[in-house]
Amino acid sequence: MALHVTSSDKDFRHMKAINTDIVKKTNLPKVKKQAIKLSENVIKKKQKANRFFLAVGEFYLFFWLTTKATFSRHFEFKEFLRQCFLVGNKTLPLITITGLVIGLVLTIQSRPILADFGATSLLPGMIALSIVREMGPVVTALICAGKIGSGMGAELGSMRVSEQIDAMEVSSIKPIRFLVVPRVLAATLMIPILVLYADALGILGSWAGANIKGDVTFILFFTQAFSAIGFMDFLPAVIKTFFFGAAIGFIGCFKGYTAGRGTESVGKAANESVVLASLFVIVIDLIAVQITDML
Amino acid sequence: MEKEINIAAPTGADSATASPEKVIDITNLTIGFNNVPVLRDFTVQLFEKENLVILGKSGSGKSVLIKCIVRLLNPDSGTINVLGENVNELNDRDLAEMRKKIGFLFQSGALYDSMTIRENLEFPLRRIKKGLSRKQIDEKIVEALENVGLSDTLHKMPSDLSGGMRKRASLARTIVVDPMIMLYDEPTTGLDPITSDEISSLINEVQKKYKTSSIIITHDIECARATADRMIMLNEGEVYLEGTIDEFESSQDEMIQSFFKMNNVSSRSNE
Numbered sequence: 001m002a003l004h005v006t007s008s009d010k011d012f013r014h015m016k017a018i019n020t021d022i023v024k025k026t027n028l029p030k031v032k033k034q035a036i037k038l039s040e041n042v043i044k045k046k047q048k049a050n051r052f053f054l055a056v057g058e059f060y061l062f063f064w065l066t067t068k069a070t071f072s073r074h075f076e077f078k079e080f081l082r083q084c085f086l087v088g089n090k091t092l093p094l095i096t097i098t099g100l101v102i103g104l105v106l107t108i109q110s111r112p113i114l115a116d117f118g119a120t121s122l123l124p125g126m127i128a129l130s131i132v133r134e135m136g137p138v139v140t141a142l143i144c145a146g147k148i149g150s151g152m153g154a155e156l157g158s159m160r161v162s163e164q165i166d167a168m169e170v171s172s173i174k175p176i177r178f179l180v181v182p183r184v185l186a187a188t189l190m191i192p193i194l195v196l197y198a199d200a201l202g203i204l205g206s207w208a209g210a211n212i213k214g215d216v217t218f219i220l221f222f223t224q225a226f227s228a229i230g231f232m233d234f235l236p237a238v239i240k241t242f243f244f245g246a247a248i249g250f251i252g253c254f255k256g257y258t259a260g261r262g263t264e265s266v267g268k269a270a271n272e273s274v275v276l277a278s279l280f281v282i283v284i285d286l287i288a289v290q291i292t293d294m295l
Numbered sequence: 296m297e298k299e300i301n302i303a304a305p306t307g308a309d310s311a312t313a314s315p316e317k318v319i320d321i322t323n324l325t326i327g328f329n330n331v332p333v334l335r336d337f338t339v340q341l342f343e344k345e346n347l348v349i350l351g352k353s354g355s356g357k358s359v360l361i362k363c364i365v366r367l368l369n370p371d372s373g374t375i376n377v378l379g380e381n382v383n384e385l386n387d388r389d390l391a392e393m394r395k396k397i398g399f400l401f402q403s404g405a406l407y408d409s410m411t412i413r414e415n416l417e418f419p420l421r422r423i424k425k426g427l428s429r430k431q432i433d434e435k436i437v438e439a440l441e442n443v444g445l446s447d448t449l450h451k452m453p454s455d456l457s458g459g460m461r462k463r464a465s466l467a468r469t470i471v472v473d474p475m476i477m478l479y480d481e482p483t484t485g486l487d488p489i490t491s492d493e494i495s496s497l498i499n500e501v502q503k504k505y506k507t508s509s510i511i512i513t514h515d516i517e518c519a520r521a522t523a524d525r526m527i528m529l530n531e532g533e534v535y536l537e538g539t540i541d542e543f544e545s546s547q548d549e550m551i552q553s554f555f556k557m558n559n560v561s562s563r564s565n566e
Contacts, residue, residue, distance in 0.1 A: 167405035170365045171419040172391040
């Protein structure tokens with residue numbers, strides 16, 4: 001599958017140079033000069049629109065091919081397990097530190113305000129709720145977008161540049177089935193697990209934060225924290241993390257797979273993966289919050 | 296400007312065969328990018344057990360040609376018949392079947408860098424030659440690596456190998472699935488003269504042992520000299536000259552002479 005945008009930037013630049021030359025050298029009336037400029041702008045806009053629609057087309061084609069390959073009979077289970085291990089293993093230390101720090105910082109920041117209202121006893125519940133519903137999933141997903149998304153973008157991008165993807169194709173091995181599907185599924189499955197892990201560590205960090213200026217037992221803190229969380233707080237938060245994972249895996253793979261031929265495209269693919277995946281996480285979160293709010 | 300020296304049959308083909316079979320038949324192939332033509336009405340045939348060398352400057356469309364043969368690129372017009380089947384009309388399943396009969400050695404080697412050399416060979420073998428036992432797979436991998444002189448690299452990673460060794464490992468990965476046709480994309484580029492010589496010898500050995508028909512894309516005259524049964528010079532997407540190495544060397548054409556002269560100078564300076 002060749003997914004490459006073919007633009008005619010070169011032609012446009014050439015034409016623009018000729019036009020500029022004509023405008024400079026000849027004594028054209030002002031109206032004609034304006035008409036040339038206008039035509040240049042129209043062509044430029046048309047090219048931009050072409051590039052946009054080609055990119056959208058590429059995205060949907062890639063999405064369709066990935067979905068088709070996901071439900072095909074031949075599933076690369078060994079590669080899927082390897083990717084699960086890599087996704088989990090790569091981000092675990094980072095998630096551990098971030099989870100603990102979020103809980104700790106949230107508690108230290110919220111405690112004085114709650115103390116002013118004499119509501120310190122609400123602290124465990126409030127922190128647990130904010131971690132489970134929002135902070136845990138979003139922060140974990142953003143970290144994964146940076147770590148996993150960029151990794152996938154760079155890896156597949158360099159495979160494209162070094163012709164490894166072409167080598168698979170000419171060996172009758174479907175690269176989407178072997179490279180993309182296991183990565184997308186691994187991210188979809190592992191990110192919710194990482195979120196649950198980050199949630200647990202966040203609450204643990206919160207207990208540590210509560211004990212800096214107070215004295216709360218572990219059992220009392222956790223009892224108060226969990227009594228504040230209902231099933232409807234937990235379930236939508238977990239469901240949205242599957243979408244976060246799928247988006248991160250898919251965008252990372254898409255950007256890497258469709259990277260250009262030069263070495264600079266590897267860095268570009270990694271960078272665009274992070275930016276686009278982070279944006280998708282935020283947009284999915286917004287949609288999820290709206291849906292949860294309606295329930 | 297086409298200066299064609301027609302030859303009836305390839306010199307490397309089996310002399311006992313009266314008319315060697317065409318394994319690849321390309322007719323009027325035209326392809327371009329961004330409205331710039333790369334190949335124009337290109338016509339060529341590859342015969343059974345023949346080594347066809349395609350020479351040309353960078354950007355003359357050599358690599359594009361072999362990428363069209365395996366349909367990594369789609370031509371604008373023209374037909375490509377491989378083993379009697381029109382490549383551009385094949386559906387996905389038939390294309391995959393056809394590709395199993397073709398070995399493609401990439402310029403960069405294109406070894407999967409997350410796998411060991413053994414895994415690199417096992418990966419296509421398991422998928423192309425289904426039904427092989429563990430023992431048979433092991434035997435085929437060892438045999439392919441021995442054929443390219445790399446039997447001690449079984450558990451090494453591609454990053455542990457030198458450029459020449461990587462090319463040889465890549466060649467082993469290609470021959471392990473017993474292809475009928477071999478396509479070499481600049482097999483000696485970036486290698487020292489001694490290693491280039493080894494690769495050229497390997498190409499000949501592969502042809503003898505596996506009875507393959509090969510297209511060798513190169514601009515290395517020494518490689519062409521060592522491997523070619525027939526040669527084609529490409530210039531601006533068209534056949535400039537076709538003939539044997541002797542016919543090329545005795546050609547009075549200015550471009551051919553300068554191409555050979557420049558290559559001789561660069562190979563002398565490499566030595």
